[in-house]
Amino acid sequence: MGRITLNDIRKRFGTTEVIHGVDLEVGEGELVVFVGPSGCGKSTLLRLIAGLDQPTSGTIEIDGRDVTRVSAADRGLAMVFQSYALYPHMTVQQNLSFGLQNTKMARDEVGRRVSEAARMLEIEPLLERRPTQLSGGQRQRVAIGRAIVREPAAFLLDEPLSNLDAELRVTMRAELAQLHDRLTTTMIYVTHDQVEAMTLADRIVVLRHGRIEQVATPLDLFNRPANLFVAGFIGAPNMNLFTATAQDGQAALPGGLAVPVPRNGPCTIGIRPQHLHPAEADASALEGRVTLVEALGTETVVHFRTADGTDVITVMAGQPGIRLGDTIRLAPDPGQIHLFDADGDRMDNNV
Amino acid sequence: MRRVVSFLARRRGHGGRWHWTDAVTWLWLVGGTVLMFGPALWLVASSFKGPAQLAEFPPTLLPYEQIVVQVEGHDAPLPLYEVAGPHGTTRQLAEIRRIGTNAQMVDPTDPDTRLNVDIAARTPIREIGLALDNYVQPLVANDFLRFLWNSVFVTVMATLITLLTNSMAAFALSKYRFRGRDAVMLLIVATLMVPLSVILVPLYSVVNATGLLDSLWGVILPTVATPTGVFLLRQYMLTIPDELLEAARMDHASEWQIYWRIVLPLAAPALAVLAIFSVVWRWNDFLWPLIVLSRRETYTLQVGLNTYAGELNVQWHYILAMTVVTMIPVVLVFVFLQRFITTGIAGAGIK
Numbered sequence: 001m002g003r004i005t006l007n008d009i010r011k012r013f014g015t016t017e018v019i020h021g022v023d024l025e026v027g028e029g030e031l032v033v034f035v036g037p038s039g040c041g042k043s044t045l046l047r048l049i050a051g052l053d054q055p056t057s058g059t060i061e062i063d064g065r066d067v068t069r070v071s072a073a074d075r076g077l078a079m080v081f082q083s084y085a086l087y088p089h090m091t092v093q094q095n096l097s098f099g100l101q102n103t104k105m106a107r108d109e110v111g112r113r114v115s116e117a118a119r120m121l122e123i124e125p126l127l128e129r130r131p132t133q134l135s136g137g138q139r140q141r142v143a144i145g146r147a148i149v150r151e152p153a154a155f156l157l158d159e160p161l162s163n164l165d166a167e168l169r170v171t172m173r174a175e176l177a178q179l180h181d182r183l184t185t186t187m188i189y190v191t192h193d194q195v196e197a198m199t200l201a202d203r204i205v206v207l208r209h210g211r212i213e214q215v216a217t218p219l220d221l222f223n224r225p226a227n228l229f230v231a232g233f234i235g236a237p238n239m240n241l242f243t244a245t246a247q248d249g250q251a252a253l254p255g256g257l258a259v260p261v262p263r264n265g266p267c268t269i270g271i272r273p274q275h276l277h278p279a280e281a282d283a284s285a286l287e288g289r290v291t292l293v294e295a296l297g298t299e300t301v302v303h304f305r306t307a308d309g310t311d312v313i314t315v316m317a318g319q320p321g322i323r324l325g326d327t328i329r330l331a332p333d334p335g336q337i338h339l340f341d342a343d344g345d346r347m348d349n350n351v
Numbered sequence: 352m353r354r355v356v357s358f359l360a361r362r363r364g365h366g367g368r369w370h371w372t373d374a375v376t377w378l379w380l381v382g383g384t385v386l387m388f389g390p391a392l393w394l395v396a397s398s399f400k401g402p403a404q405l406a407e408f409p410p411t412l413l414p415y416e417q418i419v420v421q422v423e424g425h426d427a428p429l430p431l432y433e434v435a436g437p438h439g440t441t442r443q444l445a446e447i448r449r450i451g452t453n454a455q456m457v458d459p460t461d462p463d464t465r466l467n468v469d470i471a472a473r474t475p476i477r478e479i480g481l482a483l484d485n486y487v488q489p490l491v492a493n494d495f496l497r498f499l500w501n502s503v504f505v506t507v508m509a510t511l512i513t514l515l516t517n518s519m520a521a522f523a524l525s526k527y528r529f530r531g532r533d534a535v536m537l538l539i540v541a542t543l544m545v546p547l548s549v550i551l552v553p554l555y556s557v558v559n560a561t562g563l564l565d566s567l568w569g570v571i572l573p574t575v576a577t578p579t580g581v582f583l584l585r586q587y588m589l590t591i592p593d594e595l596l597e598a599a600r601m602d603h604a605s606e607w608q609i610y611w612r613i614v615l616p617l618a619a620p621a622l623a624v625l626a627i628f629s630v631v632w633r634w635n636d637f638l639w640p641l642i643v644l645s646r647r648e649t650y651t652l653q654v655g656l657n658t659y660a661g662e663l664n665v666q667w668h669y670i671l672a673m674t675v676v677t678m679i680p681v682v683l684v685f686v687f688l689q690r691f692i693t694t695g696i697a698g699a700g701i702k
Contacts, residue, residue, distance in 0.1 A: 052597050072601050077601070079598070079601050085592065085594040087598075099604075102604050102605075
């Protein structure tokens with residue numbers, strides 16, 4: 001239960017197409033995260049799956065059944081909205097049971113499901129309260145509870161943690177992960193926060209301008225970004241990107257460091273800030289003057305500028321004692337260099 | 352009590368002295384109170400005066416009654432006067448009749464001697480008394496209880512139907528997207544500019560053709576679709592987040608259930624405002640009921656009041672008394688629902 005397949009989904013609002021042909025397969029019990037900058041179409045895609053909007057073309061299948069023209073209620077999915085969308089005039093109990101009563105479910109079965117969900121989410125003392133009397137975290141739980149009681153084929157979560165403060169977000173993130181382990185139901189989770197995506201997902205779908213840029217496990221995404229956009233979007237601080245032109249299978253970084261490139265022509269070299277280390281004294285290296293030091297305690301983020309004006313970021317472990325204006329010389333870890341061709345697609349340099 | 356006094360004695364001037372704004376504030380507030388409250392109070396006081404006292408000039412503030420005494424040899428009780436004697440003494444005499452500028456009077460203790468007194472030398476003896484007959488007579492003998500019931504029926508039914516139909520229209524116009532929605536809305540709002548007097552004749556033909564003439568439903572039905580109500584409710588419903596409706600849709604709620612169980616309860620403040628408006632409008636309606644209703648049994652209060660204003664004779668004492676009766680429900684509505692009016696209008700207008 002809970003296999004969702006999207007075939008060439010397109011969505012147009014008026015004359016602007018916002019989803020340009022998305023194909024995706026979400027496996028049973030998988031937790032898939034849609035991530036991307038705002039306006040990339042991730043929420044729209046989720047609403048299409050939920051049935052709140054109709055795709056302009058393409059089909060949606062749940063467990064092999066074509067549900068493209070099936071109403072939202074009959075798809076057997078449950079959604080948690082960004083604003084929670086709890087009914088303000090009903091108590092928590094009524095909020096949880098509203099959907100079940102609408103399906104003419106027997107009263108004791110409704111009671112059983114509600115109390116089970118309340119126990120699971122530890123909201124039993126709150127059942128008689130109204131949403132306005134709850135804190136943000138409690139509302140979040142109730143919203144999830146309203147989805148759980150439906151016993152859906154899949155959960156759809158639209159930025160569920162974005163209204164919480166930072167501390168609560170971390171706690172709820174962990175609880176969501178536990179919940180997924182316990183329920184083993186398919187979940188599709190939309191967020192713009194890459195930390196949420198990396199920590200929760202079985203697989204991440206990176207979206208931009210209504211197109212899928214890459215679908216991969218979190219570590220694959222980090223280690224082998226398929227293109228420049230994914231490379232820049234995943235990982236904090238952002239990957240350093242250097243444009244260069246490859247000749248004779250070699251491209252040069254600022255400071256003369258040579259990198260082997262499989263194809264000649266213009267290319268982009270990407271190096272994560274974490275993958276730069278102090279260079280040997282006589283070897284060629286990225287050399288620059290420190291322009292900003294962000295000491296975070298366990299690590300230090302150092303911004304520096306090379307002689308030709310390229311800004312580079314590096315992350316050093318601990319507190320290395322680098323001050324503003326110092327000159328540093330760094331070299332990339334071998335095997336941790338990402339190469340992209342003129343179109344921004346990944347080139348494999350392990351050839 | 353001391354806090355009330357200190358509140359009232361508060362001054363803006365330095366060290367508790369008078370500032371010119373204090374004087375203006377007092378003047379403004381006292382003047383406003385007199386201006387607003389004075390006529391209503393005057394009406395209530397006058398409604399307890401007899402017809403003779405109403406015609407008196409200069410008018411008195413409080414209702415008085417002439418004291419009458421039973422004098423031997425006269426069937427009807429005679430009005431009692433104080434008559435100034437020749438040497439500064441006064442006597443209480445009862446008046447039998449007036450002849451020109453003289454009055455034929457009698458001492459109640461000595462009924463056989465008749466006295467001729469200049470009318471300038473006597474003043475009527477009166478005490479504060481209520482002419483309750485002003486109220487009793489119309490309510491008991493002149494069908495005003497019937498009119499009252501008709502008015503209540505019209506007001507209650509019209510308000511209920513107004514709330515139901517207007518909220519349904521507002522729901523569709525605020526929560527569904529369909530071709531021509533804005534045009535329909537514009538059309539509805541545009542009808543605000545057409546006054547009743549313009550459509551009076553065609554409306555009369557319609558009511559006549561449908562056989563509703565001379566019945567209370569002929570008063571009720573043409574008034575229930577109010578553009579103000581649709582506009583007010585629509586503006587309020589626009590503030591209800593769409594996510595709530597989508598959540599309900601996923602919760603298997605039918606469109607009717609969404610309207611009845613989600614939107615209506617949440618629009619309660621705006622509904623309260625419209626209910627208040629509708630009650631006041633329908634209660635105070637005069638022109639339309641006057642045209643539709645021609646049998647006395649179907650009169651509403653406002654039309655009934657009109658029957659006291661004849662071409663030759665206006666029975667002010669009854670008009671005033673029944674005006675007070677007419678005012679009571681409206682005043683009660685405002686006293687108890689005042690806070691809804693302000694919050695509701697503010698909410699519907701600005702949000």
